[in-house]
Amino acid sequence: MSATIQPRKRKAPPQRREEIVAAASALALREGLQSLTLRRVAEALGVVPGLVNHYFPAVDDLAAAAFAHAASAERNALFAAAPPSTSPLHHMRALLRALTAVQGDAISLLWLDAWQATRTRPALRAEVTHQMAAWRSDLSRLIASGVASGCFRTPDPPTTATRILALLDGLSIQAAIRFTIGYATVRDLVVETIARELGLEATLLRQAAVGEGNNGTRPDIPSATPP
Amino acid sequence: MSATIQPRKRKAPPQRREEIVAAASALALREGLQSLTLRRVAEALGVVPGLVNHYFPAVDDLAAAAFAHAASAERNALFAAAPPSTSPLHHMRALLRALTAVQGDAISLLWLDAWQATRTRPALRAEVTHQMAAWRSDLSRLIASGVASGCFRTPDPPTTATRILALLDGLSIQAAIRFTIGYATVRDLVVETIARELGLEATLLRQAAVGEGNNGTRPDIPSATPP
DNA sequence: AGCAATATTGGCCATTCGACCAATAGCATC
DNA sequence: GATGCTATTGGTCGAATGGCCAATATTGCT
Numbered sequence: 210m211s212a213t214i215q216p217r218k219r220k221a222p223p224q225r226r227e228e229i230v231a232a233a234s235a236l237a238l239r240e241g242l243q244s245l246t247l248r249r250v251a252e253a254l255g256v257v258p259g260l261v262n263h264y265f266p267a268v269d270d271l272a273a274a275a276f277a278h279a280a281s282a283e284r285n286a287l288f289a290a291a292p293p294s295t296s297p298l299h300h301m302r303a304l305l306r307a308l309t310a311v312q313g314d315a316i317s318l319l320w321l322d323a324w325q326a327t328r329t330r331p332a333l334r335a336e337v338t339h340q341m342a343a344w345r346s347d348l349s350r351l352i353a354s355g356v357a358s359g360c361f362r363t364p365d366p367p368t369t370a371t372r373i374l375a376l377l378d379g380l381s382i383q384a385a386i387r388f389t390i391g392y393a394t395v396r397d398l399v400v401e402t403i404a405r406e407l408g409l410e411a412t413l414l415r416q417a418a419v420g421e422g423n424n425g426t427r428p429d430i431p432s433a434t435p436p
Numbered sequence: 437m438s439a440t441i442q443p444r445k446r447k448a449p450p451q452r453r454e455e456i457v458a459a460a461s462a463l464a465l466r467e468g469l470q471s472l473t474l475r476r477v478a479e480a481l482g483v484v485p486g487l488v489n490h491y492f493p494a495v496d497d498l499a500a501a502a503f504a505h506a507a508s509a510e511r512n513a514l515f516a517a518a519p520p521s522t523s524p525l526h527h528m529r530a531l532l533r534a535l536t537a538v539q540g541d542a543i544s545l546l547w548l549d550a551w552q553a554t555r556t557r558p559a560l561r562a563e564v565t566h567q568m569a570a571w572r573s574d575l576s577r578l579i580a581s582g583v584a585s586g587c588f589r590t591p592d593p594p595t596t597a598t599r600i601l602a603l604l605d606g607l608s609i610q611a612a613i614r615f616t617i618g619y620a621t622v623r624d625l626v627v628e629t630i631a632r633e634l635g636l637e638a639t640l641l642r643q644a645a646v647g648e649g650n651n652g653t654r655p656d657i658p659s660a661t662p663p
Numbered sequence: 664a665g666c667a668a669t670a671t672t673g674g675c676c677a678t679t680c681g682a683c684c685a686a687t688a689g690c691a692t693c
Numbered sequence: 694g695a696t697g698c699t700a701t702t703g704g705t706c707g708a709a710t711g712g713c714c715a716a717t718a719t720t721g722c723t
Contacts, residue, residue, distance in 0.1 A: 248709085268712095
């Protein structure tokens, strides 16, 4: 579990910093943002706590960086990494399939942690709003391209994106609480409402959410912990 | 701010217990569930921390009781305390007006805290699911009565209730993050979607959410802290 | 090869937390 | 009015945290 003792090794600051962020992100995804501790991260890296503190003088910054890493990775996997040849409709289907697949998955719980921790961590708060804006931007762009190509129909893509994201946030909570009774019905509501927002027949998206591609799991997110 | 020094006063256990729960609930609403500490609660009551620990051997139980107190109070104010003469439509309007009035209000933040703390607090987790079930039950009953009296139209009231609550949860997050840009549009989405779920014209509910009755604040929740 | 910059270490401190416990004092009952 | 039950006190303990600092050793550069 713990890294074997290493003779002191000196690494280039950017690389070390990235290592720390990756380890912190993996830890936050695995055990929650609350257990993101200087000591825990240091232990995961086989390093002294003070070193983590050296790169991140305030834990708040570390939490913000870890969250940014995890959130950006997922967003990138769902948007930028999508095959550019896919039509907006297929892309949206894949998006919904990924986002409604698993209940209680790590990334939903991480978002929940981040929303809550916003209360006491200004840097994390800034990062959360940044990531939310980035989501809105990416999704808005997808919707706009769908409208341009004629497969979606909505007057204002940014507004539609905001609405869809709020729906998915509510679903996130259902997922996080594992309020199993109710998750399926909420998922149906999400799919139906999104279809309505996009001017689609619900069936066009519904089959996406129930589809079994990707084995029901979200795309892998790069992890720092060695196997 | 702090209670004046009191000569040791002995109270009946049920009364003292209620005092503690009320103070804890007020504290959680004011400063978040994370700052619900034996010492903080004791300080608010002008009492020694050990006493709080005497009534609640585990902080988890105290948090659960405090959350139950706040959540039940709000739910009671919105359902049981509603004038029985009001029609289901009027009741639903009042409900939406109260729930969509303020962004970033204390009770939404408390729910967010509770959802998150569920990770590490079993007793609180049980209480959260209990309160969610109670909300669904109350709302379901309201919808059913509306269907019976002909002002709502939906095939399955419990399912509709679950969907509406998920919508409101998403709104709660928007409120908690104070993602001001977006709150209004999300609120509109919530109102429109709820109207659709209930087989209503959106305008019938929309005017409710924008209405200014109640001065835009939620109904008062009993607080324990003396003025 | 020598040297200087600095990444890294090890340690320490103050704080806060939940939990526990014996002693004390208030209240009800007799 | 005396007495016993127990609510309440005051204090302590161990664990965990974030932050800070001087010493050290590693690495890249001259």
